[in-house]
Amino acid sequence: MKIQKETIEFETGKSFKLFSPSLKNCFFWHYHPEIELVYVEAVNGIRHVGKDISAFTDSDLLLIGANVPHLNFDYGIQTECRQLVVQMQENFLQEIILPVPEFEPIKKLLERSYLGLSFFGETKNTVVEKLQTIKNRDAFGSMMGLLEILQILAHSAEVKELNREDTRIKWFLNDKIRMGTIYDYIHENYDRKPNVNEIAKIVSLSTPAFCRYFKKQTNMTFTDFVNNYRISQAKVFLLKDYSVTEVCFQVGFESLSYFNKLFKQHTGETPSEFKKKHFRAIEVNGKIGEIKRDSACNT
Structure with a gap:
């Protein structure tokens, strides 16, 4: 990794x-x-x-x-x-x-x-x-x-x-931490409560050292990254037609109002607006497809 x-x-x-x-x-x-x-x-x-x-x-x-x-x-x-x-x-x-x-x-x-x-x-x-x-x-x-x-x-x-500075491989040559372990841990635990002390121990760092390392690697705190990951997963569930309330708790948030607030900070729209916009796009594309098929049949 x-x-x-x-x-x-x-x-x-x-x-x-x-x-x-x-x-x-x-x-x-x-x-x-x-x-x-x-x-x-x-x-x-x-x-x-x-x-x-x-x-x-x-x-x-x-x-x-x-x-x-x-x-x-x-x-x-x-x-x-x-x-x-x-x-x-x-x-x-x-x-x-x-x-x-x-x-x-x-x-x-x-x-x-x-x-x-x-x-x-x-x-x-x-x-x-x-x-x-x-x-x-x-x-x-x-x-x-x-x-x-x-x-x-x-x-x-x-x-x-995407980056503000040079991130070519020379920047990473001294990196001995397995980022894959961190990704896997977050993926397995994002819907519960990912624990920074636990993942720090898994990758053999003290908690303060892990926090410094993670911020240096990603330009985000561990908490911000987990929330970003949760919002990303929330979009998937919303597009599978789960309700906003279901999605909120399914991705690990305990407060619906906080979920709505954070989702809008990340995407510029509420979960309901996001869901409505994408389902409307699917409907429009479906109607266009029907029109094209009808036109083809009439030619």
Whole structure:
């Protein structure tokens, strides 16, 4: 469960690879010298890139720089999950992008990717469509498609930097604590009362030392992280049509008013608003699907 260096193999004559990994039951905390573009689609999930730990709903599109430690994005997801991953060869930036003046925006994008970049809005939708199309193109066509995607990302304002500082592997080299043990403990106990003294003992640290370590690794206190995890799990249960009250107690909160308050702090909306919005979206998409089927039958 320590940080692992992933060795990536490429087909002969290919500068990048596009594939769909599935590691749901594996805690793969890793890094590699290749820049990576990841699209993940799930009801709800947690991303851990560098020091950033945050939740996503429905889907996420991330550009992760060389040697930035990250967790596989399907870890712990209990619902259906789909991923598309592009990994670019280690020399991609130096030998393909840097020598071409017209690629200056792409160069700046890839150089900034060490912060971990999350894209949203129309940028995400457009890029995902293009990722789907380049899967079945020949080597040259796929390469042109990837450059087009990078150009779109380079000019997009729909982006969030996940880290404020350099979190490449040199930052983690002296880390001897098994973060996987902490994740597993929280996952097993979030609906009860995760005890900071207990997990500190499990990873062989005093409680004060554990608190300092955890804050340094995640930029969050242990309590804040547990609450963040609970809210993330709450979204899953809400989208399974559990009532707000059921979800509140199912994820470990003892006060409905506190659950509502914390949920709104994290998401900008109450649990009821979140549930109503997403079920409305499902209904709308369903009606659109029916309209399309009817139209097809009438043609």
